[in-house]
Amino acid sequence: MENEADVFYRQLPKVELHAHLNGSVSSHTIEKLIDRKPHLNIEHNMTAIGKGQRRTLDECFQVFKVIHQLVDTEEDILMVATDVIREFAADSVKYLELRSTPREEKHTGLTKRRYIETVIRAIQLCKEEGLDIDVRFLVAIDRRNGPQVAMETVELAEEFLLSSNGLVVGLDLSGDPTVGDGKSLLPALERAKNCGLKLSLHLSEVPSQLEESDLLLNLPPDRIGHGTFLHPEVGGSQILVDKVLKNNIPLELCLTSNIKGQTVPCYSKHHFKYWYQLGHPSVICTDDKGVFSTDLSQEYQLAASTFGLSREAVWKLSQQAIDCIFAPEAVKQQLKQKWTDLQPQVF
Numbered sequence: 548m549e550n551e552a553d554v555f556y557r558q559l560p561k562v563e564l565h566a567h568l569n570g571s572v573s574s575h576t577i578e579k580l581i582d583r584k585p586h587l588n589i590e591h592n593m594t595a596i597g598k599g600q601r602r603t604l605d606e607c608f609q610v611f612k613v614i615h616q617l618v619d620t621e622e623d624i625l626m627v628a629t630d631v632i633r634e635f636a637a638d639s640v641k642y643l644e645l646r647s648t649p650r651e652e653k654h655t656g657l658t659k660r661r662y663i664e665t666v667i668r669a670i671q672l673c674k675e676e677g678l679d680i681d682v683r684f685l686v687a688i689d690r691r692n693g694p695q696v697a698m699e700t701v702e703l704a705e706e707f708l709l710s711s712n713g714l715v716v717g718l719d720l721s722g723d724p725t726v727g728d729g730k731s732l733l734p735a736l737e738r739a740k741n742c743g744l745k746l747s748l749h750l751s752e753v754p755s756q757l758e759e760s761d762l763l764l765n766l767p768p769d770r771i772g773h774g775t776f777l778h779p780e781v782g783g784s785q786i787l788v789d790k791v792l793k794n795n796i797p798l799e800l801c802l803t804s805n806i807k808g809q810t811v812p813c814y815s816k817h818h819f820k821y822w823y824q825l826g827h828p829s830v831i832c833t834d835d836k837g838v839f840s841t842d843l844s845q846e847y848q849l850a851a852s853t854f855g856l857s858r859e860a861v862w863k864l865s866q867q868a869i870d871c872i873f874a875p876e877a878v879k880q881q882l883k884q885k886w887t888d889l890q891p892q893v894f
């Protein structure tokens with residue numbers, strides 16, 4: 548049974564800007580995938596981290612490898628993407644930027660181009676269904692694959708930027724932050740920026756990446772994923788913070804993901820507090836709602852209960868996320884109108 552508070556958060560119109568497709572697969576969809584591929588002998592506890600459980604970040608990345616085994620055909624991607632979009636829509640997410648790393652799977656004939664086309668098809672199918680959600684796509688670079696693959700990914704993303712009717716809006720840099728080196732990816736990221744792709748970069752997700760973060764901040768990116776170790780209180784530096792502030796680069800903050808992946812010790816120590824107190828644009832996101840067993844309503848509720856936010860402040864937080872989206876100004880205006888129409892008379 549949902550109580551009154553749960554209903555408020557469920558009905559709150561929301562913007563989701565940091566959602567990895569294969570990390571967002573719900574247990575219901577995983578069940579369907581397991582049924583399709585019983586020979587893999589994959590069980591539920593290998594694809595999600597349950598309530599109260601934690602893993603090391605390294606173990607989290609093993610989970611993605613298991614999910615990738617389950618999602619390796621065009622049909623799988625189509626099902627996963629449509630299910631994920633419908634689930635976000637059911638959680639009152641009105642605008643969603645999905646991100647995913649195009650994969651080639653030789654044994655099924657899947658190519659990177661087909662991968663992107665299939666996600667786009669899923670977005671279009673959901674639009675035809677009449678779901679009340681605007682979905683855009685960020686093509687992701689997995690840092691572990693190095694500079695050449697990064698450049699090829701940018702070239703592919705560039706093509707779709709021009710041919711997808713505005714559905715592909717940007718590029719994401721993600722993957723295990725302890726693997727690979729951001730510096731070698733700079734030429735690819737610069738190219739992406741110059742051709743009009745918006746950049747969302749995972750930055751300082753783990754400690755001791757000061758030099759890399761400094762280089763990436765000079766681009767500068769249009770948004771930052773996590774930014775857990777940017778500020779001086781956790782070993783970052785004021786120079787990094789000043790660069791973020793000077794360029795007014797919004798942060799995508801994923802509370803449960805950081806707690807379950809153990810880069811942040813507990814909710815009350817989450818860096819949301821640092822940036823929110825500065826009045827800096829901070830967007831609450833899920834990261835991987837399937838893997839971390841959460842949803843966006845729950846993440847807003849957790850932020851509010853942990854940091855003592857009033858309902859009015861929560862409303863403002865979800866509304867301000869509109870200014871951080873990568874879609875054009877006209878879409879921002881439509882969303883702002885939607886928030887005005889839905890706003891309660893009293894909180």
Ligand code: 6MZ
Pocket residue numbers: 567568569570607611612646647648649687689721722723724749752804808834835
């Ligand atoms: C960095 C992450 C991530 O692309 O196959 N990914 N990268 N930090 C995180 N924090 C936990 N969570 C997910 O979705 C899965 C991929 O997203 C990235 C990783 O590259 C992972 O393999 P897609 O849809």
